Amino acid sequence: METKVLSDNSHSGKLKKGLNVNSEIGRLKTVLLHRPGEEIENLTPDLLNRLLFDDIPYLKIARQEHDAFADILRRKGAEVLYLEDLAAESLEDAEVKLQFISQFIDEAKVESDMLKEALTEYFLGFSNRKMINKMMAGVRKEELNDYNRISLYDQVNDSYPFLCDPMPNLYFTRDPFATIGNGITLNHMRTETRNRETIFAKYIFKNHPRFKDCNIPLWFDRDEDTSLEGGDELILNDTTLAIGISQRTDSASIEKVCKRLFLKKSNFKTILAFQIPVSRAFMHLDTVFTMVDYDKFTVHPEIEGPLVVYEITRNDSRANGLNVVKQNIELQKILEKYLDRKITLIRCGGGDRIHAAREQWNDGSNTLAIAPGEVVVYSRNHVTNKLLKEYGIKLNIIPSSELSRGRGGPRCMSMPFWREDL
Template sequence: MNNPINVFSEIGKLNTVMLHRPGKELENLMPDYLESLLFDDIPFLEQAQKEHDFFAETLRMNQVEVLYLEDLAAESLTDKEVKERFITEYLNEADIKEERTKQYLQEFLASITDGRELIDKTMAGIQKSELTALKQNSLSDLADTHYPFIIDPMPNLYFTRDPFATIGHGVSLNRMYSVTRRRETLYGKYIFGHHPMFKDAQVPMVYLRDENTRIEGGDELILSKKLIAVGISQRTDVVSIEKLARNIFEQELGFERVLAFDIGEERKFMHLDTVFTMVDHDKFTIHPEIEGNLTIYSISQGKDGLVISEETDTLEHILCKYLELDHVTLIRCGGGNLAAAAREQWNDGSNTLAIAPGEVVVYDRNTITNQKLEEAGVKLNYIPGSELVRGRGGPRCMSMPFDRTDI
């Protein structure tokens, strides 16, 4: 395959997708440290895995090839030197203060011969209680008796949309908003650099994880072959969008314009795709609170560099203008009722995953929004999400398309 990445829309037939099945990292969540790990609650792992397996099987039943982040990462570390570099880089980013502890962990992780076991361990994190061989050394890393981890878990990993985003034939390898999520992008670095699917394809990188300003995949939407939307949000800086646009235009991926949507910095509007997703050529889910006047910034390529303009208008008018449509249908989360909208948006009623034009995957719990989608002629594939939703993410958040049929 010349182009293992091919994503030029939000709605083209989904052919290949990457997921992460929740693992032991969720069992390392603790009430006292939920906020720093970006969780509001602790999912029940066994049930979360059942729900996630149902999600994956729903995709397979719709002829979608399902790949797993943990498998791709393990398959990228078959070379001994690459594996050693990965472990070194992983530990350097794990905030380990004592050098002897880091050396011990280097030897410990290097001794894990099974690639999947190694990846699973790096994702789950390492508790201090596991390091029995170090207890006799009275190291500073073990001195803080209250904090249980020598390396934090990565519980947000099942939201594969955020650490990197596929754009055209390229990838935005993101700089994450929170320190607790920044190590997640390391897996993408090694997958795109060393996995057999990608290492010879020279996938264009339109953003790099060592940039100094943040951007996340939940804010990056591919509205058409010409148009990308990016949210200015709690998780994405406006300057990052300018960098992204410049790289996309320089690498000639075919896109002509980037629209930056200013959606504010509230946690409930964490990413653009939590308040706005595309479900068909002219149909979109929205949270009613973004329905009024929006400020957007249009970025295009001029003869002497980027051309940036600001405008304020309704979402409906903006979409009609830039997608060259006479009319769009905005499907309101919660049917427009403020109480229902707040509840169902919190449970990701606006965060749908399109698997074909006019066909989406949704959580079954958002009954009012789902009814409105069906009334608008959208075909729904329901999945349970009582535990998965505790991480504040929906079907789009939990999926990273690698290939969509062009439309």
């Protein structure tokens, strides 16, 4: 049975069209989420590695936890939008809907022309919202019982249970695209499994009535051949970005973002490219540090450095238009240099080796700031949470037994569309 979760605009005042995000901590006014759906129920032990999960969340509880997250954001004055709603509302034009279905099927790696036709008819049989839910959930073979599997492709691939894979990572809305200023990076994800997620944002920003006339700049496009993911993109202030060179983001992608930001004369003047360890526990930059106040960050102790950080600025006299300076420097010093203030690093797990490792695994360093000095955190990271309180940070604690199984925290589960400027 489909559960419809309505966006709540009661706290938002005048509808905010377009985008405006110039910091990590400005008061959150509009945010995009995805409520976990049937895609979670289509995870099996054999598919975990393919679909980038370590465990299988219990959907009923995961939804309750996610609803608690959304309710906190609403109570704090944020308008909560849902990816599944915006995607459905972007397909009112029949021709656009057909283009979307065709592209979705192609990117699901369906090779048989007969199967493509059958899937197209199957999707057209749903309302837009139910179709989006089904695409996200994945299509099992038995759902097309009437399809006659006579082609070589269909018969060779008959043992795999899905015609279109489920997309269980979708509740981490931070990664497929990222808001920077009044534009976005529409990302090319590292893995084929997640790269399909970006198709929803493509159609939302091109066709949704709230965004299509806003001339939203693209700082990066999903058609690029190098990878970039939103968890690696942090806005330190209105002139400085931090982007991680990580397991999921290439240095070449960062150069592309820099060139477009500088060419289109955005307000960003400096991009800091942080080279971080390539590992599951250090997947993105925001899994190892996040900003919680003007002068405070949560960090995993192993990221304090010295780090290799590349300072990238505009230089029109060079062939590529960029000036790149390599630095070996501690995290605290680099932040103090570019934020021009004394910085306090609050260690995940209090710096204790055991607590830090456990709470890092459960995204203790991954917080979502909803205002300066006020954040959303997972309940299970109690050592880090206690320390944050001691440093004067106001906590909004959400239950986290099931959501955390996806290896992402409150920042990972949210994509701000609008923050008040500081």
